[in-house]
Amino acid sequence: MENKIDDLEDDYEALSARHVSLKRIVALFKPWRHRFLVVGILILIGAGIGIIAPFLLREIIDQALPQQDLTLLMYLVVGLVAITVGVAVINVLQTILSTKIGQAIMHELRVRLYSHLQTLSLSFFIRTRTGEIQSRIANDIGGLQSVVSNTITEMARNMTIVVTTAIAMLLLDWRLALFSFVVLPPSLWLSHYVGQKRERLTNQQQNGHADMSAIVQETLSAPGIILSRTLARGKFLTHRFEQASNKTLHLEVRAHTAGEWQWSMIEILLGALPAMTLLLGGLLIGQGLPVTIGTLVALIALQEQLLWPLENLLESGVKLRTTRALFARIFKYLDTVPEIIEPIKRQEISSSGSRGHIRFENVSYHYDAENTPNLRGLNLDIPIGSHIAVVGPTGAGKSTFGYLLARLVDPTAGRICIDGIDLREMHFEQLADVLGVVMQEPFLLNTTIAENLRFAQPEATDEELIEAAKTAQIHEHIASLPEGYQTVVGERGYRFSGGEKQRLALARTILRNPPILLLDEATSALDNVTESAISAALAQIAPDRTVISIAHRLSTVRHADRILVLKAGQLVESGTHDQLVALDGVYAELLRQGQKDRSQKDSV
Template identity: 60%
Template sequence: MIEPFRGPLADDRMDADGEYSELAEKHVSLRRIAALFRPYAGRLALVLGLIVFSSIAGVASPFLLRAIIDQALPARDLGLLAILAGGLIAIAVVATVVGVVQVAMTSKIGQWIMHDLRVRVYGHLQSLSLGFFTTARTGEVQSRIASDIGGLQALVTHSASELTRNISMVVVTIAAMLALEWRLALFSFLVLPLAIWISHYVGRLREELTYEQQQRIADMASAVQESLSVSGIILARTMGRTAHLTRKFIRSSENVAALEVRSHTAGQWQWAIIGLVLQALPALTLLLGGLLMNPGAGGVTIGTLVAMIALQEQLLWPLEEVLESGVEMRTTRALFARIFDYLDRPVEIREREDAVTPDPATTRGAVCLRDVGFAYDKDGPRTIDGVSIDIPAGSHTAIVGATGSGKTTLGYLLARLYDVDTGSITYDGVDVRALSFRALSDMLGVVAQDPYLFNATIADNLRFAQPEASDDALIVAARAAQIHEMIVALPEGYDTMVGERGYRFSGGEKQRLALARTILRNPRVLLLDEATSALDPATERAMADALDILGKTRTTITIAHRLSTVRHADQIIVMQRGRVVERGTHAVLMGLGGVYAGLVHSTD
C-alpha cells in the first residue's frame, strides 16, 4: 500500500527538510523550551530530589548483594544474611513508593504545562489580525493546537522526568562501578561513544520525519474539515466529486502511514547494533573478570564480579532509556518548531496601554474617516486610497460600489480588523487605535453578509453577544430583527439547535438571527455589510422598517450591493477602485447621472 508513494515522499522531503531546518533554527532553543517549565520550578525541584534519592538507594543493592555472596553466605551468618536481605527488600519498597509519588507529581505538572501552552497558542491566535486567518487553513490551525501540542504530552508528562531519573541513575551507577572495580568499569564504558553517536544520528533522522509527518497530518485534517463540512458535502455531491475526494483522502492517509512507518523504522539497524553490544557486554565482562580473578592482592572476587554484572544491568537499561529519550526529545523539537512558529507570528492589532474607554452614557456614535489609506500587500497598490467621510451621530450612511471597489475593506477598517496605513478613523473624536477593544466592541455592532452561527441553541447564539441577557431581552431583539415569529413557530422555540454554521435555517433567517444578536448588544453604531442580501423583497421591506426604527437611536452604516436598500439613506458614498468618487442623497446622485446612476440602472 505504501510503496507507490516512496517517490513523491522522497521529493517532498527534500523541500520539507530545508523548510524545517530554517523553522527550527529560527524559533526553537533549549532556553525557550526550559521557560515552559520555569513556573513549576519548585515542584520540579522536589521531583528531582525524589529521583536522586531513588537512584542513590538503587545502587546500594549490588553492594548488599556482594556482601551476601562474599561474607554472609561463606560464613553461614544467618543474622547478617537477614539484615542484608531486609535491606534489599527495604530498598525495593522505598523505590516503589517514591516511583508512585514521582509519577503522580510529574503527570500533574505535565498537564499544567500543556494547558498553559494550549491557552497561550489559542490566546495568541485570537489576537492576530484577520489577514492571518484569510490565508491559514482551519484544519492546520486545529492540528497545531490539538495534534502538535498533544504530541508533546509524552515529553512533559513522562519523558522529561524519565530522562532525569535515568540520567541520575546512570551517573550514580557509573560512580558506583568505578568505586567497585575501576578496571571492569572502564571496560564497560567502551560502549558509550558508539551508543551516543547512533542515538544522535537516529534522533536527527526522526526529527525531520516528525516535522514532515505533522505537516501531512495537518493536510489530512484540513481535507477532513473542508470536505466533511456541510458546505463541502453539498458541493461534492452536487458536483459528483465524492469519489474524487475519497481517492484524494486515501492518498493523504497513505502518505501519513508511509511517514509513520519510516519514522518508527529510521535507524532500526543502528539500534539493533546497540542492543547486540549491550547483550554481549555481560559475557565479555565475565571473561575479563575471570582473567583478573586471582588469589593475590588486587584480584577480583566472585562477589565483586556478580555485583559488577548487577551494576551493568542497572546501568544499561537506564542508559538505553536515556538514548531513546534523547531521540524522542529530538523529534519533539519538530513539534515545538510548529507551535513556536504560531506564537512568534506578530500581533498587528494591539490595544494601547493607555487605551481609552469612553462612558457609554455619553457616546453619540459620530464616525469620521480622514484621508484613509490601506493595502493588503504593503508593496502593492492600495485597496483604499485617500478616503474621507463624515458620518454624523444618528445618521444613516450607505457605502456602495461595484465588486472590488473597496467597500467591504472599508468595513474591516471601521471594525479595526485591520489598521489603516495612513489617515485615521475616529469614533466621537477618538482614534479607533486609541480605543480599548472592549470600548470598540460595545460601540460598534457588525452584521456580515455571511453571518456565523455556532452549533448551539438559538438562545445561546443570541446570548453570545450579551451572556447575561434575559429571555425578554432576547424576544425584544428578535422582534426588532423580524425573526421572533419564525422562532416561536419552531417546536423547541428559542431552544432549537441551529446546526453547524446555522444550516438548519435559510440565508435570510441567519442574517436576521445575526442582526438580533447584534441588536441585543445595543451598540451606538450599526455596521451592516450586505446584511440584507439574502432576504426576499417582503422581508427586506420589513427589515428596512425595523432598521429605520433602530436608526433613530443609533448611527447606521450600510455597505450594500443591492441599491434598493439604501435609497433613503441620509448620504450615499460611491466608491470606485478604493476611492470616493461621488457622495450625496439618492436624488442628488441620480441627478448627476454618474457612477451611482449607472449602478442603479444596471440593477433595475
C-alpha cells in the same frame, strides 16, 4: 525528489534555528521549578536506595551463604525487599507529580497559543488553513505531552541512576567498571545520529498531519458535504484524502524507523557487555587478582541496573530531538506578530451624550504595496443618527470600507475616528461596545439560539433576547420551534436558512445595543417582505443611532440619508437616491443594470 527533500530539510533548519532555543524551552518549565525540585529529590532518593541492593547481594553470596548464617541472610533479604518496596513507592509518587506538572505546562502552552491566535489579523486566517491551525493545537502540542509529562523526568531519573550506578561500580572494582564504560562513547554518538535524522522527519510528519486535518475540516463540514453531494465528488475527495493519508503513512514509518540499523548496534554493544565482563572477570580471577565471585555477580547486577536506564536515556534523547521539530512549529505561530494591536494606554470614551460620530480622514488602504490601493484618499463625515449606504460595482472597495470601520484591518494612510477618537487608540472591547457588525455570511456557534444571542451580551435576560429577536423579525419563527430558544442551530447554523441566520445575527448585534450599526449585505438573503419589516424595525431603534449599510442590492438603500458610491477605491458620488438618479452617473448605471438583471430573471 531528493532535491525536494533537501529543500525541506534546509527550510526546517532555518525554521528551528529562528524560533527554537534551549533557553526558550527551559522558560516553559520555570514556573514549576519548585515542584521539579521535589521530583528531583525523589529521584535522588530512589537512585540512592537502588544502588544499595547489589552490595547486599554481594554480602549474601560472599558471607551469608558460605557461612550458612541464616540470621544475616534474613536481614539481607528483608533489606532487598524493603529497597524494592521503597523504590516502587518513590517511582509512583514521582510519576504522579511529574505527570501533573507536564499536563499543567501543556495546558498553559495550549491556552497561550490559542490566546495569541486570537490577536492575529484577519489576513493570517485568510492565508492559513483552519485544519492546519487545529493541527498545531491538537497534534503538535499533543505530541509534546508525553515528552513533557514523562520523558524529561524519566531522563532525570535515568541519568541519576546511571551516575550513581557508575560510582557504585567503581567502588566495587574499578577495572571491571572502566571496561564497562567503553561502550558509552559509540552509543552516545549513534544516539545523536539517530535523533538528528528523526528530528527532520518529524517536521515533515507533522506537516502531513496538518494536511489531513485541513482536508477533514474542509470536506467534512456542512458546506463541504453540500459541495461534495451536489457535484458528486465524494469519490474524488476520498481519493484525495487517501493520497494525503498515504503520504502521512510513509512519513510515519520513516520517522519511527529511521536509524533502526544504527540503533541495533547500540543494543548489540549493551547486550554483549555482561558476557564480556564475565570473561574479563574470569581472567582476572584466574590470574589470582583480588576479584571475588560475589564482587563479579554484584557488578553484573549493577551493569544490568546501568544498561536499562542507559538505553532508556539514549531513547529519551532521540525523543527530545524529535520534539524540537514540534516546538519549532508551535513557536513559529507564537512569534507571528499581530498586525492589529490594542493601544498600551486605554483611551477613555465618554458615556454621556450621544455617540456615533464617524470620520474618515484621508484614508487609504491596500493589501500589497505594489498594487493599486483598494481605497484612496477617502474623506467622510458621518453625523450621529444618520443612515449612510455604501454602494458600488464589484471590486469598488465596499468590503474594505467595512473591514476598516470594524478595525479588521488598519489604514495604510490616514485615520478613522469615532467620536473624535482614532480607532487605533481604542481597546477592542471599547470598539465592540460602540460598533455592532452584521456580515453577509453570519457565523453562528454550534450551540443553542439563546447562547448564540448571549455571545454578544452574556448578562442579557430572556426578555431582552425576545425583544431583540422581535426587532430582527425572527421571534415568531423561534417560538414555533419545539425547543424554542434552546434549539441547537447546528454546524455554522445550517439548520436555518440564509435569511434566518442573518436575522439571528442581527438580533445578536441589536442585543448589544451599540450606537453604530454596520450592516455588510446583512439583509441580502431576505425576501422583500421581511426586509421591509426589518427596515421598519431598525427605523424604530435608529434615532440617535448611526447605521451604515454596505449593499449590492440597491433597493435596500433607497431611503438612506446619504448614499456613497465607490468605484476603483475612490468616492465618486454622494447624495440621496433622487439626487444620484438625477446625476445619471455610476449610481444610475448600477440602478439600470439591477433593473435589467431583475427583468431577465423574471422573464425566465
